[in-house]
Amino acid sequence: MTLTDTHCHLYLEQFEEDIDEVYRRSVEAGITHIFLPAIDWKSFEKMDDLHHPEITFYKMAGIHPCSVEDVWPFDEQKLADLCEREDVVGVGETGLDYYWSTDFVDQQKTSLRMHCNMAKATGKPIVLHNRESTKDLLDIIKEEQDGNLTGVWHCFTGTEEEGKRAIDLGLHLGIGGVSTFKNAGVNKTVSKLPLDKMILETDAPYLTPAPHRGKRNEPSYIKLIAENLAELHGRTLQEIAEVTTKNAFNLFAVK
Template sequence: MILTDTHCHLYLDQFKDDLEDVLDRSSKEGITRIFLPAIDWNSIEQMVRLSHPEITFYKMAGIHPCSVEDNLPVDEEKLLEYCQSDEFVGVGETGLDYYWSTDFVDEQKKSLHMHCRVAKETGKPIVLHNRESTKDLLDLIEEEQDGSLTGVWHCFTGTEDEGKRALDLGLYLGVGGVSTFKNAGVDKTIAKMPMEKLILETDAPYLAPVPHRGKRNEPAFIKNIAENLAELKNLTLEEIAEKTTRNAFQLFGIQ
């Protein structure tokens, strides 16, 4: 059984003291494919250093909406150069975030438009961060969608209608730790979404699933998210592993 973590920030300082142990635990649990979205230019350089004999890492390039302020103007030519390389399988993470500040909303939108252009030009999926910005995010994706844009709503926490709209716009939905929080209501929405459009993610070190809620998240905890999804979908853990890994590989063009 092989599980896939499609969104993990292993290059962050939260892992600097025990990264080898974290990767060993991931491998032991069967999470041997880990996707690494960037948050800024520096993180791209940091992820290159990651290695483990049993794990395959898939890199992405992008500027997180919360990093836009510190990277103005966002360099489209630099992003395109990264994403044109076979070393990079996706564009992101990008998106909109109105939670921390709304001072740079226009700049975030310009950056997201730019990431969409790069995604369409390279034929690679876009990874979308969304926090308290759902309508604007989906409106912008609808504006950019010309039939060639693919991607994922990372850390999906939307309503059923918002989820269906995202699917209609060609997006997959990232199922993470929040789907295990019974008071969040996300589990009920995820249960209604089509299995062929769901992929698993941790967003480690953030948003650890039950029973690790409140602790540092790590790739090994994908198994907890997968077990919860299996219960929601009335499938076996093995079926969830097979289907979500297949979905991830289809989205990111992995053979």
């Protein structure tokens, strides 16, 4: 069985002390492919330090909406240079975040549109962060969609209607730890949306799934998310692993 974590920040300092154990548990859980979204310029450089003979890593390039203020004015050419690299499979993560502050919303929106342009220019999918900004995010994607924009709503927590709208706009849905929280309502929503538009992700070290909620997240927990999704859709774990891995490979155009 092959499982794929399409969104993991394994390069962060939270994994420095026990990275070999994290690798071991990932392999034991069946994780063979891990996708690494960037947060800022420095995180992209750290991705090259990740190596394991049984895990394939895929890099992305982008500026997280909460990092936009730190790098403004935005170096659009630097983003273009990174996104055009052959070893980069996705653009992001980008998006909007109104939770921490709304002081830099205009710059976040400008950054998001820049990332959309890079995604369309390179033919690579965009990875979208969304926190308390769903309407604005989907409205911008609608405006930027010219038939060439693909991507994923990372950490999907929307309603059924919002999920369907995102799919209609050409997006996949990233199913993560929140889908295992019984009181969040996301599990019921996920059960009503199509599997062929879903990919699995941990967002490690964040958003740890039940029953480990509150602890550091890691790639091996993707199996818990897959098991929960299997239960929600009445499928076997093997079927979920096959479908979501196929979806991820097709979206990011990897073999």
